[in-house]
Amino acid sequence: MSEVPPEPDDSSPQTIDASRRTWLAAERTWLAWWRTGLGAAAVAIAVGRFVPAISNGARWPFRVIGIGYAVLGRSVAERACPIRLAA
DSSP states (O other): OOOOOOOOOTTSHHHHHHHHHHHHHHHHHHHHHHHHHHHHHHHHHIIIIIHHHHOSSOSHHHHHHHHHHHHHHHHHHHHHHHHHHHO
């Protein structure tokens, strides 16, 4: 004969601890997405503004790379928004 497993108790300390850990992991992931987006934005500013000022070569390649990093930063930050809303 097969036994029916007992229903999980939602108020047990193990269940509460597991849901807290899950929530904290989701929070860390969301913050990592934002950190990545802000880091890419900082690189965009550095490459697009400061590197051309100290180099003697053409400025347009640095501006193109800076725009690429800005687009990357924006897309990563936009990716972080639905993650936070779903949590």
